[in-house]
Amino acid sequence: MPKVLSRRDFLARAAAGLVGCALASMGCGTQTQGGTGGGRTTLNLWYWNRSIDDNILAQVNKRFPKANLVPQKIGGDYRSKLLITFAGKSYVPDIAGINVDIATYFPDADQFVDLQSVGANEVKSDYLEWKWLQGITPEGKMIGFPMDIGPIALFYREDILRKAGVPTDPDQLYERIKTWEEYFELGEFLKSKLPQRVSLADEITQIFQHVMAQGADWYQDKSGHFIGDQAHVKRAWDLAVTAHRKGLLANSARYSTDWNASADTGRFITFHGAVWMKLILKDAAPDTTGLWRVCPAPGGAGNSGGSFLSITRYCDDPQLAFDIISWVQNPENQLKAYVEIDLYPSTPSIYNRPEMNHPEEFFGGQNTNPIFSESARQVKPFYLGTEYNIINPIYAKELTNIATQGKDPERAWEDALHEIQKRLQLRGAWK
Amino acid sequence: MSTVGVATKEKEAGRKSWRTWSTYVPMYIAIAPFYILFAVFGLFPIFFSLYLSFHSWDGIGEMRFVGLENFRYLVTDPNFWQSIVNTFVIWIISTIPMLVLALVLAFLLNWPIRGKGFYRAAYFIPNVTSIVAIAIIFGSIFGNNAGLLNAALQAVGLPTVQWLNNAWGIKIAIASMVIWRWTGYNAIIYLAGLQAIPSALYEAARVDGASGPQIFYHITLPMLRPVILFTVITSTIGGMQLFTEPQVLVGNGGGPGQSGLTMVLYLYQQAFTQNMFGYGAAIGWGLFVIIVLFSAFNWRVVQRAGTVGLR
Numbered sequence: 001m002p003k004v005l006s007r008r009d010f011l012a013r014a015a016a017g018l019v020g021c022a023l024a025s026m027g028c029g030t031q032t033q034g035g036t037g038g039g040r041t042t043l044n045l046w047y048w049n050r051s052i053d054d055n056i057l058a059q060v061n062k063r064f065p066k067a068n069l070v071p072q073k074i075g076g077d078y079r080s081k082l083l084i085t086f087a088g089k090s091y092v093p094d095i096a097g098i099n100v101d102i103a104t105y106f107p108d109a110d111q112f113v114d115l116q117s118v119g120a121n122e123v124k125s126d127y128l129e130w131k132w133l134q135g136i137t138p139e140g141k142m143i144g145f146p147m148d149i150g151p152i153a154l155f156y157r158e159d160i161l162r163k164a165g166v167p168t169d170p171d172q173l174y175e176r177i178k179t180w181e182e183y184f185e186l187g188e189f190l191k192s193k194l195p196q197r198v199s200l201a202d203e204i205t206q207i208f209q210h211v212m213a214q215g216a217d218w219y220q221d222k223s224g225h226f227i228g229d230q231a232h233v234k235r236a237w238d239l240a241v242t243a244h245r246k247g248l249l250a251n252s253a254r255y256s257t258d259w260n261a262s263a264d265t266g267r268f269i270t271f272h273g274a275v276w277m278k279l280i281l282k283d284a285a286p287d288t289t290g291l292w293r294v295c296p297a298p299g300g301a302g303n304s305g306g307s308f309l310s311i312t313r314y315c316d317d318p319q320l321a322f323d324i325i326s327w328v329q330n331p332e333n334q335l336k337a338y339v340e341i342d343l344y345p346s347t348p349s350i351y352n353r354p355e356m357n358h359p360e361e362f363f364g365g366q367n368t369n370p371i372f373s374e375s376a377r378q379v380k381p382f383y384l385g386t387e388y389n390i391i392n393p394i395y396a397k398e399l400t401n402i403a404t405q406g407k408d409p410e411r412a413w414e415d416a417l418h419e420i421q422k423r424l425q426l427r428g429a430w431k
Numbered sequence: 432m433s434t435v436g437v438a439t440k441e442k443e444a445g446r447k448s449w450r451t452w453s454t455y456v457p458m459y460i461a462i463a464p465f466y467i468l469f470a471v472f473g474l475f476p477i478f479f480s481l482y483l484s485f486h487s488w489d490g491i492g493e494m495r496f497v498g499l500e501n502f503r504y505l506v507t508d509p510n511f512w513q514s515i516v517n518t519f520v521i522w523i524i525s526t527i528p529m530l531v532l533a534l535v536l537a538f539l540l541n542w543p544i545r546g547k548g549f550y551r552a553a554y555f556i557p558n559v560t561s562i563v564a565i566a567i568i569f570g571s572i573f574g575n576n577a578g579l580l581n582a583a584l585q586a587v588g589l590p591t592v593q594w595l596n597n598a599w600g601i602k603i604a605i606a607s608m609v610i611w612r613w614t615g616y617n618a619i620i621y622l623a624g625l626q627a628i629p630s631a632l633y634e635a636a637r638v639d640g641a642s643g644p645q646i647f648y649h650i651t652l653p654m655l656r657p658v659i660l661f662t663v664i665t666s667t668i669g670g671m672q673l674f675t676e677p678q679v680l681v682g683n684g685g686g687p688g689q690s691g692l693t694m695v696l697y698l699y700q701q702a703f704t705q706n707m708f709g710y711g712a713a714i715g716w717g718l719f720v721i722i723v724l725f726s727a728f729n730w731r732v733v734q735r736a737g738t739v740g741l742r
Contacts, residue, residue, distance in 0.1 A: 251593065262577055267577065390705050396684070404597065
């Protein structure tokens with residue numbers, strides 16, 4: 001008897017499960033199919049946490065009576081999830097956020113709407129030119145609309161520099177360390193002056209990355225040819241190696257708990273970083289409130305990070321989608337996003353507004369904005385290349401080998417170039 | 432048997448098998464949900480990954496058939512071989528101390544002490560703790576410049592170690608995370624095994640005048656052998672799949688010198704951060720071969736140990 005009962009019970013559960021599955025899939029189907037329910041066009045927007053100000057998104061459906069914008073905050077590995085929807089050709093969002101590596105989407109530009117075809121050029125003058133160009137493929141198709149940016153500067157510990165007798169006013173300090181070479185000289189001077197064990201900067205890969213970020217060329221030219229063995233990359237490499245050889249680095253990996261602790265305890269006293277490092281530094285080193293300052297970056301202006309909005313070819317109403325994203329990212333809304341969640345605007349017209357310029361307690365009352373905005377204006381147009389995500393980690397890996405495993409720099413350079421070539425050949429992207 | 436006509440026998444068998452089949456139909460329907468889900472989420476991905484491993488694919492565009500190119504690259508890829516060595520090294524330096532420690536703990540927990548339930552729960556708690564949280568805590572313990580461990584070394588006047596910048600330091604940090612998380616779990620399993628040993632055996636041994644160590648080596652250990660084999664196998668499976676610990680501790684690249692790059696982390700890195708899905712699939716099949724070989728090896732060792740034990 002118990003046997004029969006349990007079987008029946010099992011069957012019932014199995015049936016319920018099947019119905020449940022079917023219902024769930026139907027539910028999904030109706031929910032994300034989009035279309036024009038109630039006279040409104042449903043537009044699914046994919047973005048990641050803190051990439052767009054949620055308050056602004058909440059106003060979209062009031063401002064655009066024809067739209068039913070459904071913002072979906074995607075957690076975890078955003079890029080993989082986006083690629084998977086493209087691969088499956090279903091549930092592809094109508095509007096999608098794209099990170100700084102937008103050039104890696106260029107080979108698949110046919111998956112996106114050319115924003116110039118829906119009137120992007122009308123608002124072009126509102127945005128920084130280099131940022132605007134970053135979203136345009138070498139063939140001239142615009143797939144990314146500017147969101148925030150990451151102008152770089154030098155963060156430094158005012159108190160420690162003062163102890164060493166170095167001028168600590170941002171302008172005066174910058175006068176002394178305009179170039180990387182002068183910056184390293186300062187590092188050696190500090191080493192001789194300061195009794196305790198302090199390093200000039202955090203880690204070797206960051207030196208390399210920031211020298212690269214100050215230039216226009218990266219690892220590939222616009223036709224896809226590998227140029228990572230040329231002088232501009234070798235120079236960045238050599239500067240990074242020099243910093244290591246002179247003993248100026250703390251070997252603290254950025255974004256690690258060790259970096260946080262090192263920043264808090266003054267293990268390193270300066271570092272190059274984008275504007276969004278302000279927030280990371282504040283969280284990492286609360287005990288150093290008031291001790292840090294910011295000055296223009298030795299070696300010049302540059303950009304690190306920032307993101308874009310794109311419209312996919314699966315979008316039913318690209319014009320409406322464009323009207324929405326160009327409103328969400330207009331100067332006034334970028335200003336709000338800066339105030340609310342620290343996204344640095346790509347619209348220079350608001351850089352002088354009082355909301356962006358005020359004394360900052362963490363930086364000892366300094367208004368750091370003029371330094372970042374000046375850096376933002378001076379960035380040269382650059383091209384990261386379609387294989388950036390493959391190539392960049394290989395240089396980083398070999399540089400870390402030099403700094404931590406004692407690898408010979410010449411051999412590391414050869415190994416890096418060799419591995420990049422093999423990797424790109426495997427991908428069919430070696431030119 | 433041979434006197435019955437072949438044709439009639441086949442016919443009869445056919446009818447019989449249909450009858451049997453029809454009575455089983457509801458049962459097949461009943462178990463169908465599992466098989467349908469397994470086919471969709473298990474079987475299909477397995478075969479699709481095999482198909483994928485012969486292609487070059489970035490996830491968006493068209494797949495390009497490349498034949499055995501991915502596999503040719505795989506066998507000459509130093510990163511792949513390094514990830515295998517890393518995985519086995521971490522597996523060895525985590526599993527052996529972990530199982531020894533678990534056995535000792537189980538032995539102690541089997542003692543008649545007060546608050547037994549509390550200790551059992553306490554030793555099991557690490558196993559249900561968020562692995563990401565564990566990795567962050569271990570990151571600050573093994574920190575290069577401001578780590579807890581270095582602070583302790585400094586306090587007793589020893590030189591500090593850049594734990595997360597050198598090959599052994601990273602492996603030790605990962606292994607200690609595994610040990611911390613799984614020792615209690617294995618101890619609980621050993622404890623169950625210890626309690627299943629009939630007390631009559633111990634009593635008989637004591638009557639015969641056996642000493643404590645003699646009892647342990649000649650009764651406890653042999654009687655525990657099946658349980659020990661079980662824990663060795665589960666730790667092998669876990670060790671081969673090591674992923675979250677190194678990923679959170681040293682990042683997708685495997686850290687300085689790629690010292691924390693395990694096999695599964697390398698697969699993840701290639702497929703999901705570098706978007707080389709075809710190559711990622713090829714790595715997956717490479718792992719399959721290695722794990723099959725290792726399991727066969729393991730099985731033979733275990734078989735031999737079993738027969739030796741019976742003697």
